[in-house]
Each structure stands twice: as structure tokens, then as C-alpha cells.
Amino acid sequence: MTTVQTLASTNGATIGYQTVGSGPSVIVIPGALSIAADFETFAGALAANFTVHTMERRGRGRSSPQDAGYCMAVERKDVCALQAHTQAAYLFGHSYGGRIALESARNSVLIKKVAVYEPGISVKGSIATTWATRYGHLVAQNKRLDAFVEFSKAAGPDRAKNTPRWLLKLLMPVVIKRHDLEKKLGLLESNLREHQEIARLDNANQDFGDISAAVMVMIGGKSDLPWVAPAVDKLIATLPRVRVERFPNLNHFGPDQSGPREVAEAVTAFFTN
Numbered sequence: 001m002t003t004v005q006t007l008a009s010t011n012g013a014t015i016g017y018q019t020v021g022s023g024p025s026v027i028v029i030p031g032a033l034s035i036a037a038d039f040e041t042f043a044g045a046l047a048a049n050f051t052v053h054t055m056e057r058r059g060r061g062r063s064s065p066q067d068a069g070y071c072m073a074v075e076r077k078d079v080c081a082l083q084a085h086t087q088a089a090y091l092f093g094h095s096y097g098g099r100i101a102l103e104s105a106r107n108s109v110l111i112k113k114v115a116v117y118e119p120g121i122s123v124k125g126s127i128a129t130t131w132a133t134r135y136g137h138l139v140a141q142n143k144r145l146d147a148f149v150e151f152s153k154a155a156g157p158d159r160a161k162n163t164p165r166w167l168l169k170l171l172m173p174v175v176i177k178r179h180d181l182e183k184k185l186g187l188l189e190s191n192l193r194e195h196q197e198i199a200r201l202d203n204a205n206q207d208f209g210d211i212s213a214a215v216m217v218m219i220g221g222k223s224d225l226p227w228v229a230p231a232v233d234k235l236i237a238t239l240p241r242v243r244v245e246r247f248p249n250l251n252h253f254g255p256d257q258s259g260p261r262e263v264a265e266a267v268t269a270f271f272t273n
Contacts, residue, residue, distance in 0.1 A: 002040070006062050009081040010074070016062035017082060018054045021047025025088035026271065027079060028054040029104075030256070031095030031120065032194045033184045035060045038256040039094075045264035046092075049272060053086050055079070057097075059190035070193050072103055072201060079104040089113070090271050091213075094255045096120040096194050099201075102235075105211045114211070115267045117218040117255050118228050121235070122202040126227035129199040130154060136192060144185040145169060151191065157224050157252075207238050214241040216270045218263065221248035228252070245270075 002020040009015045018036045020043055028039050028046075036054040043052040058078065059066040079100060082088070089112040093101030098119025105111040120127065131154035138147035149168045152160045160168060173181060217235050219228060236242055245266050250259040 002043075004062070007081060007085050009064075010077045013058070013064040013078070014062060015058070015064070015078050015082060016056035016060075018043070018056070019051065020044060021050055021052050023050045024090065024271075025086040026050045026052050026090040026092060027082055027086065027088045027101075028052060029079065029091065029093040029097035029100050030055065030057060031093070031097040032191045033187050034094070034097070034256060035183060035187075039260070042255050042260035042264050045261045046268060049268050050090070051086070053082060053088065055082060057100075059187065059193075066190055066193055070197070072100070072197055075100045076103045076106075083110060091115070092255075092267055093117070093119065095252070096198065099198070102208060102211065102215070105213045105215075106208075107210050109212065111213045113214045113216070113271055115216045115218065115270055117263060118220065118223060118225070118252055119217070119231055119235070120198055120227075121231035122198050122227060123230040123234050124203060126230045127195070127198050127202070128154065129195050132192060132196065132199075135188075139188050139192070144188055145172065147188055148172065148185060151188075155195075208235060209238050209240060211239060212241075214243075214270075215239050216243050216245055216267070218245045218247065218254070218266065220250035220252055220254045220258075221246055222250060222258075223252040225252055243270075 002018050004018055006014050006016045036056045039054050043054050046052045056063045058064055091101040091114045094117045098116030101114050101116055105114045131150050135147045135150045149165050217232055255263045
């Protein structure tokens with residue numbers, strides 16, 4: 001059974017998290033435009049061998065909002081607070097959550113293993129934010145679906161980039177479940193802050209040689225996001241202990257949509273061996 005809990009992080013902030021399973025503790029860190037509930041199937045599959053704590057990052061659920069001081073250091077402190085509370089030795093992160101997991105493992109002897117699925121690392125501008133200005137204006141005007149279209153056109157897969165804006169706007173309410181679309185539209189402000197943080201960290205502080213934990217980097221074979229390959233190459237070149245796991249039939253959303261059980265099986269094997 002899944003329980004929902006909270007704990008205090010830095011500056012009196014509250015961080016929510018969902019817990020399921022029994023055994024050694026694992027922290028799951030969702031990415032941008034995602035919430036803890038998106039990883040329930042993945043967490044449930046891990047729960048056969050682990051106690052799984054899925055974070056509700058700031059700006060989501062019972063957690064405190066992202067304020068003007070939001071940055072990667074804040075995310076890291078939140079993970080460290082949950083790690084201290086749960087004594088977790090294992091981290092899993094998806095996309096931007098993968099970047100947070102790697103940052104949280106820096107100079108830490110407490111984290112033994114880290115698994116990341118297509119971590120959000122920008123190398124020489126590989127994750128562009130040219131869309132951010134127009135996107136921000138549209139959010140300020142409460143044209144939230146238009147803003148999501150703008151983001152999808154710029155940062156999404158090729159099929160989104162090649163679709164006219166007017167058609168993409170018509171298709172989104174059809175191809176995305178209503179609840180899922182409403183959730184994403186409610187996270188647009190957080191999505192902007194998080195991508196601005198990715199851009200700020202582009203090529204900065206990216207020598208991950210200070211991570212002593214063993215790291216498994218996972219890639220979806222059907223992911224057509226151009227920034228994934230440079231990010232993986234960077235990690236292979238700089239991580240002291242790294243292995244790469246490929247999933248030929250999965251896309252960027254393998255852990256939360258297209259193959260949560262398959263990804264969980266690989267993560268379980270990595271954490272237990």
C-alpha cells in the first residue's frame with residue numbers, strides 16, 4: 001500500500017513523497033512536467049525488493065512552491081533531506097530528475113548507486129531554451145495550451161517539431177488524456193524555471209568525476225531527442241564508474257509511460273548486484 005508523507009527541508013520548506021514496498025530504501029526523482037503519481041507503476045515494480053520513496057518535487061502536490069531562489073542546489077538539498085530521513089543508498093532519476101540525482105550524489109559517501117534514464121544535461125546548448133521568452137509571455141497571458149504547444153514544438157520529439165502549431169493545439173486535447181493534460185498545464189511555470197536552470201548549468205560544473213557511486217545510464221532506443229546522445233557521451237567520459245543500458249523499444253518516457261516495469265527490472269538488477 002502506498003502512503004503519502006511529508007518532511008521538512010531547507011528554510012522550512014515542506015517536501016511530499018509517496019512510499020511503497022519494503023527493503024532497502026530507494027529515492028525516485030521525477031522530471032519536468034511530472035509528479036510522483038506518474039511513477040506509481042515503476043515504483044510498484046521496484047517495491048517487490050525495495051522501500052521506494054517517490055519525491056513530489058517543489059511546485060507539486062503537498063510540497064512547497066518553487067520560489068525566487070529556486071535552483072539546482074535547492075533540489076539537491078531536498079533530496080539530501082529525504083535521504084537523511086529514509087537512509088536511502090540508491091537514487092533513480094528520470095530526465096531533469098536524473099540531473100538532480102547526479103548532483104545529489106556528488107561528494108557523497110552515503111549514495112552507493114545511481115540509475116538515471118536520459119538525464120537532462122545540456123552540452124554546448126544541446127537543450128535549447130530559445131522558446132522560453134514566447135512561452136513565458138503566453139503563460140503570463142494565461143494561454144496555457146499555446147505555451148505548451150510552444151514548448152513541444154521546440155523541445156519535443158520530431159513529430160511535434162514537424163507539426164504546425166494550429167494542428168498541434170487541436171491534437172493535444174485528443175491524444176493526451178484530459179487529466180494528464182491538465183496536470184502538465186498546471187506545471188508550466190515550474191517547467192520554465194527548470195529548463196532555465198538546465199540552460200544556466202550548460203557546460204558548467206559538469207565534470208562528474210566527484211561521484212563515487214556506481215552509475216547506470218539508461219537510454220530509450222525510440223527516443224529521438226537530440227540532446228540525449230551528447231549527455232550520455234559526457235557521462236561516459238567523466239563518471240568514474242558507469243555502465244550504459246539500452247532499451248530498444250522504449251522512448252524518453254520509458255520509466256513512467258512506455259515501459260515502467262522493464263526499466264524497473266533493470267534498475268532492480270543494478271541495485272541488487
